Amino acid sequence: MTTPLTDPAPADDGAPGTSRVPGARPRGRPRSAVAERAILDATMRLVAEQGSLAGLSIEAVAQEAGVGKATIYRRWPNKEALVIAALEAAEQPLPALPGDNVRDDLVLLLDAMRVNLIDARAEGLLSAVLGQVKQHPELGRRYHEVVIEKRRDAMRDVLRRGIASGELRDDVSIELMKDLLAAPMLTRKLMQELDLPPELPALIVDTVLAGIGTDRPQC
Amino acid sequence: MTTPLTDPAPADDGAPGTSRVPGARPRGRPRSAVAERAILDATMRLVAEQGSLAGLSIEAVAQEAGVGKATIYRRWPNKEALVIAALEAAEQPLPALPGDNVRDDLVLLLDAMRVNLIDARAEGLLSAVLGQVKQHPELGRRYHEVVIEKRRDAMRDVLRRGIASGELRDDVSIELMKDLLAAPMLTRKLMQELDLPPELPALIVDTVLAGIGTDRPQC
DNA sequence: ACGAAACGAGACTGAACCGTATCGAAATCC
DNA sequence: GGATTTCGATACGGTTCAGTCTCGTTTCGT
Numbered sequence A, B: 001m002t003t004p005l006t007d008p009a010p011a012d013d014g015a016p017g018t019s020r021v022p023g024a025r026p027r028g029r030p031r032s033a034v035a036e037r038a039i040l041d042a043t044m045r046l047v048a049e050q051g052s053l054a055g056l057s058i059e060a061v062a063q064e065a066g067v068g069k070a071t072i073y074r075r076w077p078n079k080e081a082l083v084i085a086a087l088e089a090a091e092q093p094l095p096a097l098p099g100d101n102v103r104d105d106l107v108l109l110l111d112a113m114r115v116n117l118i119d120a121r122a123e124g125l126l127s128a129v130l131g132q133v134k135q136h137p138e139l140g141r142r143y144h145e146v147v148i149e150k151r152r153d154a155m156r157d158v159l160r161r162g163i164a165s166g167e168l169r170d171d172v173s174i175e176l177m178k179d180l181l182a183a184p185m186l187t188r189k190l191m192q193e194l195d196l197p198p199e200l201p202a203l204i205v206d207t208v209l210a211g212i213g214t215d216r217p218q219c
Numbered sequence C: 001a002c003g004a005a006a007c008g009a010g011a012c013t014g015a016a017c018c019g020t021a022t023c024g025a026a027a028t029c030c
Numbered sequence D: 001g002g003a004t005t006t007c008g009a010t011a012c013g014g015t016t017c018a019g020t021c022t023c024g025t026t027t028c029g030t
Helices: A034-051 A058-065 A069-073 A079-091 A102-118 A120-132 A138-167 A172-190 A200-210 B032-048 B058-065 B067-075 B079-090 B102-118 B120-132 B137-165 B174-192 B200-210
Strands: none
Touching: A034 A069, A034 A079, A034 A120, A034 A172, A034 B137, A058 A079, A069 B120, A079 A120, A079 A138, A079 B032, A102 A120, A102 A138, A102 A200, A102 B102, A120 A172, A120 B067, A138 A172, A172 A200, A172 B120, A172 B200, A200 B174, B032 B058, B032 B067, B032 B079, B032 B102, B032 B120, B058 B067, B058 B079, B079 B120, B079 B137, B102 B120, B102 B137, B102 B174, B102 B200, B137 B174, B174 B200
């Protein structure tokens, strides 16, 4: 992709760089927001494709983004910082939860996860990060903050509400419930490369709620 | 590790190399089984450490194993083949299942998974393979055959038995049951780096069997 | 118009690594 | 003992890439 990139006319670079003086605008030519997007997009694509930071080269990113290497190094000091910026830029907001009904809220949360996992870039980034946590602890930490914890907290709120309302058992830890609900779709995609049909979230939620056993002590 | 490696006296190299003529023993010096083990062990350690094939160098394997590079290339043509051999060599047998009781068999299976995941090498190899499937489809295929499918089939048999005996619902697909049971421990270890306490398998099995909801249509 | 900074392109140095080849020593068969 | 093959070690040419720097050009503020 060597399409020439051009910024829109006045190019209102609100926050193009990563670390800039908070004071007045500097003197020379402002940094291109278009180039920045192209770099982050290319980074996402290539990390997802390579499955690791070791397999990602800055040179390939520059090529793929149609950008000079200096334009990348001007913004981020190394690969790890670049990948962290890319994953933060790609993060999507969680769906609004009506809150009428715990079961439906859980299905909504799982469906948001499902849509995200279907995106090859997000799924590739996830599996790459998993393998690179030991080598790049800062990357793992930020992924947790930006991606994992946000979802975990949202689900925890719903589960807490369900326990309070009596829709969920009060003798099972919230952490365990969360893992039981969220994990199956992840492993389906990550380990088996299966597709995730739209009805899967509801199926998982209903089955986890009801259990797969036939006898039940508390009945 | 530059400890000098020595084979035991007669060094009964039953199957040291990977591709050898099935006929009579060749003429020269036989291949060292000790070197072979050292290479495979070093490969496992380094892949787990690097989290990817791209981050693994044959030179580092030779160094870590205390072996010349030629000794590696004599056996395997490239990195992918080497890593496949390493994962196959590290594979452990599954536990014997008494079969008296579906619940207990499931706990045994999950506990075998748990013990495996606690091993840093096995866990590191798993997360590395997950990220490298796109780049190395053959590696993914073999991992599936050797590791995943064996466990999946064992669990499927137990679940089928449970449905037949009436211990499990007959209106939930076996694939879904398997994912509900196996996935939570995987994501705990892979995504959250939590430890896996010994009581976790029983807790997961019992909770999935009973369900986390309080109301139940079929009661 | 002028200076300042960013732009794409690519030259450059140095490091890491691949895969092959060569060395003398060691292990095995005939 | 001689032929043969593997051993660890290391040298070798070739490739890829990191990170810096230098072009000439472009886009801003003044």
